[in-house]
Structures are given as structure tokens and as C-alpha cells.
Amino acid sequence: MPSGPETTTASDTGDARPDTPAPADEPPVTAPAPARRPGRLARLAAQGRRHWRVSLVAAGAGLALAAAFPPYDIWPLSIVAVAVLSVLAHGRTARQGAWLGFALGLPFFVGLLKWLHVIGWDTVVGLSLVEALFFVPLGAGLAVTSRLPGWPLWAACLWVAQEWARDRVPLGGFPWGRLAFANTSTPFTPLAALGGAPLVTFAVALAGTLLAFAALRLWPLWRERAARPARAAVVPAAGALGLAAAVAVAGYAVPVPTDADDTVSVAVVQGNVQQAGMDFLGRPMMILNNHVEATLELADDIDAGQVDRPDLVLWPENASDLDPYRDPEAAAAIERAVRAVGVPILVGALVDHPTKDGYVENQGIVWDPETGPGESYTKQHPVPFGEYVPFRDQLSAVISRLERVPRDFYPGEEPGVLDVGPARLGDVICFEVAYDGIVRDTVNAGARALVVQTNNATYGNTGQPEQQLAMSQLRAVEHGRAVVTAATSGISAIVAPDGTIEQRTEEFTQDVLVGELPLRDGRTVADRVGAAPEWALAGLGLLVWAGVAVRDRRARPERKETPA
Template identity: 90%
Template sequence: MASETDAPGPDGSARDGEPLRAAPARRPGRIRRSVAAVRLHWRSELVAVAAGLALALAFPPYDVWPLSIVAVAVLSALVRGRSARQGAWLGFLLGLPFFIGLLKWLHVIGWDTVIGLSFVEALFFVPLGAGLAVTSRLPAWPLWAACLWVAQEWARDRVPLGGFPWGRLAFANTGTPFTPLAALGGAPLVTFAVALSGALLAWAALRLLPLLRTWRTRRAPAAALPALGATGLAAAVAAAGYAVPVPTDADDTVSVAVVQGNVQQAGMDFLGRPMLILNNHVEATLDLADDIDAGRVARPDLVLWPENASDLDPYRSTEARAAIDRAVSAVGVPILVGALVDHPTKEGYVENQGIVWDPETGPGDSYTKQHPVPFGEYVPFRDQLSKVISRLERVPRDFHPGEEPGVLDVGPARLGDVICFEVAYDGIVRDTVNAGARALVVQTNNATYGNTGQPEQQLAMSRLRAVEHGRAIVTAATSGISAIVAPDGTIEQQTEEFTQDVLTAELPLRDDRTVSDRVGAAPEWTLAGLGLLMWAGAAVRERRGRGGEPRAASKEAAE
């Protein structure tokens, strides 16, 4: 009997000792449908990859910010009606090329670093894609999609090792109609608005595309009205920022000079020999003093030096201290000096500090960077990892984190000091403003990543922070880009990279706090929590409705 004969194995031979039934014949139509579904799925994967690359182009140095909306719309449309697993895969396929394109500036360390970090960050797009797929079957799904984008950034900004906030949708929209929303709910609200606009456009596209085949029928124009309404709502969300007042009036002002001393070379070995970078900043400050004495430049109230302007500990190196004293005495006003300082009690540790150096009393108040960069300023699991990754030897000492916001009295101004990558973290900047900072200073050293696009990405964050907190921001960089950013996010002055330069400006000082400063992280927690709650509710409802079985994905052709 046919049912008792041995069926061939995968290679066409009989399986030893296994009486198998003959394989059932497949219908030709079923085979054709399966092949068509694979082809369409492959196209969807390619579209997801292309959307990830497009999202990278939305960020500096390219600044094609509308692509951030397009990328969200594409992912929302791709996962619509799919299973959670398919959505997760599509989310990863978007996330990996996005981060490779965004973080390619890390190639100065090694392309393995670019790929490794991009892979880790792309893993956060796996639950994002799954959540978007599951919630896409709920009413008002574009709203839940926007909340899930906030949830993805909420998680990525915190874990692992304190998080890595690079690549937030808000940071691609620092000079767009969405930007003023930062004054109400910070970067998370900007991300939410961008994602909501994109998801609404996806909803409109999914409604309109099937109508293109039947546009000549009598019902087609009426059926298109909801899609047109969704498009209008997406435009209204984008335009909502114009209705948000951005406070810019100054309570008083302070004159500042920003010194960019430059470095001898770019890349990992920018430090060169000891005292080189410090001497560059001393020489630029002495030139400023000469201009002041000659009447070519008015004497500022204070001078700002960047992160790592002193490459030696000025408390322990008499040569470094004497050089700083010479510069401060010549200019005759306090200087905020960026320096690496040996930890006073923990041997082998160093602190990244901003030190107020007065012409009469010398070094005074200081701020210690609270969030050192993993693998750049300290090595997690050093004993274990250094045995297999020899490159970690280039970080010989771990940076010790500070514990207090960087509010410093520099001459007549009460400034908030934020060091380098800390500008990407909502809580650090917000705590500094709420502690009394009347303007913000971002001391940074981007010499390792010069001419790679990283300085532009970091400067964009300063623009968003200015609007978010209603504060002028000064970026002081060793090799560029140094800049003066007004409270409305406008870049008033900026330097070229790898040049020695001095910027002078009247800096507005403000005491009022924005709504964003007052509400803190509440909008982010609320939006992220709502998105996760709707995802969980949709998943539970699906399982109950299917008797414990997950709902099957819709046909590929429907997408």
C-alpha cells in the first residue's frame, strides 16, 4: 500500500528503519503563492534596509531631516498586519544600517567598533518592530506606534552601561518645525511628534494604495477622504511646534571669549607630547590678551577653554600650573579650564574636570564629568576583557564619575558645565539647569573624530538643548566645532575644525525655566509606558481571541 511504503529522505533515499507514508502532493497554485510571498517578503527586507540608510541621512552632517519622518512611515507600513517575529526582523533590518551610517565616525577606532556598537543598538529595534506589528491591529495604531518609538529611545538611553542616546529622532530635528516642542516635553516629545507624523503618513498610504486600482469608480474619491485627513493631521502635528513659544529674553548678559587652541594631529593620538595642547590654548589666550591691550577687542568677563585643554594635571604638574597662571594673568579674567586630574584618594583613577581659574586666587570650584564614556574613558570588566582585546590598553586609567551637577560661578556668570557626550543625556542637562545654571557650556574634545561628522552631530544636540531649556549654549572644543548657540537654537557663531580660533560674544543669561524643565522626565515615562501597555494589551487580547494561539500574520500581498 502506498501508505506503508518508505518515503524518500531529503536527498531522495529511503530513511533507514523508518516506515514513512508517501508525501502528499502539493497543488501547483499553492507553490506559486508561496514563491510570490517569498519574493514580496524579500522586497520588504530590502525596503527596510533602505529606510535605515535614509534615516541615517536625516542626521548631521547630511541634515535631510524629512527622511526621519519617511523612515518611520516606511517601517510602520512594512510591519502593518505582520506577526511579531516578522516585525522584529524588519525592525532589526532597519536599525543595523541606520546605526552603521550614523556611527561610521567610530571607524577611526576600527570598523569592528562601528559594526559591534551598531549591532548592539540595532537590537533595540527588534522589540520596537515587534511592538509596532502587534499594535498595528489596534484602533488608533499610529498613536501607539509613536509611543513605542519613545519607549525604544527610553530604553536605549539607559542600558547597557548607562545607555547611548545617539540616533534619537529628536536629534535629527534640531532646526525643524518640530524643534519648539522640546520646550514643552524635551527631546522625548519631539521624537513622539516626528514618529506620530510618520505613522499617520503610513496609515494614509496604506489606505490610498488599494484605491489606486479603483480610482475611476464612483466610491473611490469618498474612500480617500480618511487618508487625506490623516495626511492633514500629520502636517498639523509637524506645524504644532510653531504654536509653542520659545523664551529667549535675557535677564542680563555676560561677555565671553571661547578659545579653541587646536591639536597637532587628529585621530586616536591627538594628544602628542605633554604640554602641546595646553600650550596651544595658552598661546591663543595670550594673543587674545594682546588684542585686548591694543584695543582691538573688548575685555570679556570670562574665558572658556574646552575639555582636555590641559593634558596634564595642573594640581600636580608645576609646569602646567605655571602655563595656566600665565594665561589667566595676561587676560585678567577667570578662565574655565578643562583638565584631566588625578583622583585625590583612589590611585589609578582620573577625573575629567572643568576648573574655574581666577587671576588672583588661582584654581577654585570645579565640576567632574558624571557620565564617563564606556570603553573610551573607562573599561568595564577590565580584567576580563583586556586579556582578549589588546586595544583596551589605550585606556590605561579609568575615569571616576562625579556626583553633582556642574553649576559654577565663573566671574559674574552662573554657568552650567556639561562635558562632551553628556549633552546627549536628558537628565544631566536638565539637572544642571534646575540647579541654577543661567547659561550652559559644553566643554568637548572631538579631536579623535575630527572631519568625520561627529562634531556636527554633537552640535545639533546643543541646538535642541538650547530650545529645551531656554538657555544660550557655548560649545568649547579643542579642535572644533566651537560655537555660540542662542536660546532659540540658532547658531550665531562657529569655528572651522582644526584651526586655532577665538570667538567673542555677549551671552544672554536667563533665570526662567521652561515647561520641560518643570515636568522633567514625566512626558517620556508616560508616553513610553502607554506604548508598552498597549502592546501588552494587544498581545493578551490576540492570544485570548485565538484560544492561546498568536494571530497569524496577514498576507504579504496586503502590504
């Protein structure tokens, strides 16, 4: 280049005019030291600041997704939310997609889990933050795979992969907020009988991503107000919409087994609690006496001929907060109720661990009017920070609230198949209904109907009981089994094998439900194939994503080394 004064251009500085000579008496400008590269979280936040309008749309989609779940039950919003995230992430970088996934996930979980505010809003935000982190790789994967042919399929698989991971880690996972649990009384629900909750999630996500495909095809035409829509855009969009509709109605072609091999009459006792919230247990014996009182009233109605004597009675989780094996007063109260009604009662009780001091077990105990306590089931999946405290010594030193969980619950190891009178029932305790494997193992072990013993008094009138009841509806269809939810303060319900709620109670009332429970021996396809569909769909999505990442890395030009 010819010698002479150096020049700067408009592209080098923000305000310099082109070809403006630099003053000759100024020292030469030296290149600044390279700035330290920001961390990943900082880069994600920067993406959000640069694209705040798109982030706001993603956050709105997250709130819409929360409204798809009970108690609102606007289930089509689950499809819309999936479609919105797919549209926003389409064609973006992995980093941008990751931010959008987080921008949707955080408000979604805050809206879904707001019932935890009875413990503290910091708990709502903290758990929501942890769960939203699973949407970070989801968003990144949606962005990366959106450049592939057939991307709606891979996107739906990635939704399954996100739930597959979130249902297992950390600390055993937290399955709340699965797309399937927003679709427990929808056209997608019968698919659970084929592939369980993961197949329902896949179908919902596929319908949403197909809508996104159609929208992306039609959007340029609408924006340009094209007088004659391009056939190349309209035909694929119409095909995607048709396929989305076919996926949505495919469940109607799935046979849901409901025929009973025989029946049993049951009474579900909801004794109620004296107060809601964290201190619902109150004074020992109060809740137990409530359930004894309601059962004695049932016995009086039976003796008066107003109600037929049931074959068995179901009490909820924590109906006795005293160990009836060690507390004579609690045992005597249960005996009085059992002898009055004259049939076995499945009693939910807290029982001291027989060999480990300081531990307690959450059990369902079969109490017979003649032989007393017999078979029992111990909850296999205690709730972290609710029924046990991980890293108790370390965390208790900084979080005083953990003192409200004075003893850790010890987990059981066997499925809860119990002979309660003439019925072989599968006992599932509270949050366990959210975990696929626990319920499936119980059915495969011989349960002819399912009982969900639960205690929702802490979260009464918050929407949480409705969310948990919806899970019972899905499990009924998935396993072709009637499901009885027995709750201390509500909602107690009897759910038919097709997911229909036949009877239910109101919250914070003392009530008794009496009905016929169909018993079944046959197993659904979902029972037989187990977790295979989930692993296959999740694995396919992750494999395709990994393949794209490897391809892009190999296609990236090698960086030229800068001479020293």
C-alpha cells in the same frame, strides 16, 4: 474508511500526483521524528530570507534615516523612514515586524556612527549591532499594535519607548540617533520647550505613522487604478495627512523663552591640536600650550584696543592633559594665560583622583587671576570603552586595543553649576549633552547658561562634531538657555536660546570667538515636568502592546492534546 491501498495527494508531497496508488510491496511509511525548533535568531533570519525584498526596503529606510542627521541634515527623511517601517510592519506577525525593525536599525546605526571608524570598523559594526537590537522589539510592537484602532498613536509611543530604553542601557545607555536629534532646526524643535527631546521624537514619529496610515489607505486605490476613489478610503487618508501637517507645525505655537535677564561677554578659545585621530594628545603640554598661546593673543588684542575685555574665558575639555594641581609646569602655563587676559578661565583638565590610585577625573576648573583654581565640576557620565573599560581584567585579556585606555575615569556626582566671574554657568562635558537628565539637572540647579566643554579631535572631519553641535541647539530650545560649545579642535560655537548658531569655528583651526551671552533665570515647562512626558508616552505604548499580547493569547484556541 474503506479498506484498500493507501493513497497520497498533491498536498502531502511536492511532486506526487493525486490518487496515485502506492506500491503494495513497499513497507509502510513511518512519520519522521519532529525536527528541533530553530532558535529565535535563526527564525528572525529565516523571516528575512523569505521576505528579502521587504527587508531591502527596510534597510534603505535605515540609510535614509541616517541621512536625516548631521552632517547631511535632510531632516524630512526622519519622517519618511518612520512611515516606511510602519507600512512594512503593518498587519505582519510580531516575528516579521521584529526582523524588519532589525533590518532598518542596523544600516541606520552603521551610517550614523561611521565616525567611529577612526577606532576601527569592527567598533562601528559592533556598537551598531547592539543599538539595532533595540529596534527588534520596536518592530514587533509596531506589527502587533497595527491591528488596533488609532495605531499611529501607539506606534509613535513605541518609538519613544525604544529611545527610553536605549538611552539607559547598557552601561548607562547611548542616546545617539534619537529622532529629536535629527530635528534640531525644524518645525518640530520648539516642542522641546514643553516636553524635551522625547516630545520632539513623539511628534516626528506621529507625523510619520500618520503618513503611513494615509499611504495604506490610498495604496489599494492606486494599485487598482480606481476611476472613482472610494470615499471610505480617501476621507480617512486625507484626515491623516491633515493631522500629520498639524503635528508638524504645532511647534510654531509653542513660545520659546529667549529674553535675557542680563548678559555677560565671553571668549571661547579653540587652541587646536597637532594631529587628529586616536593619538591627538601627542606630547604633553602641546595642547595646553596651544590654548595658552591663543589666549595670550587675545590678551594682546585687548591691550591694543582691538577687542573689549570679556567677562570670562572658556577653554574646552582636555585643554590640559596634565593635572595642574600636581604638575607645576601645567599650573604655571595656565596662570600665565589667566593673568594676561585678566578674567577667570574655565579650564578643562584631566585631574588625578585625590584618593583612588589609578583613576583620573575629567574636570572643568574655574581659574581666577587673583585666587587661582577654585570651583570645579567632574564629568558624571564617562564614556564606556573611551574613558573607562568595563570588566577591564576580563576584556583586556582578549582585546589588546583596550590598553589605549590606561586609566579609568572616575564619575562625578553633582551637577556642574559654577560661578565663572559674574556668570553662573552650567558645565556639561562632551557626550553628556546627549543625556536629558544631566542637562536638565544642571539647569534646575541654577545654571543661567550652558557650556559644553568637548574634545572631538579623535573624530575630526567625520561628521561627529556636527551631530554633537545639533544636540546643543536642541538643548538651547529645551531649556531656554544660551549654549556655548568649547572644543579643542572644533566645532566651537555660541548658540542662542532659540537654537540659532550665532558664531562657530571651523575644524582644526586655532580661533577665538567673542560674543554676548544672554543669561536667564526662568525655567521652561520641560524643566519643570522633567522626564514625566517620556515615561508617560513610553509607558502608554508598552501598556497597549502588552494588552494586545494578552488579548491574543486568551483568544488563541487551546491546543488539543494528541493521544499517545
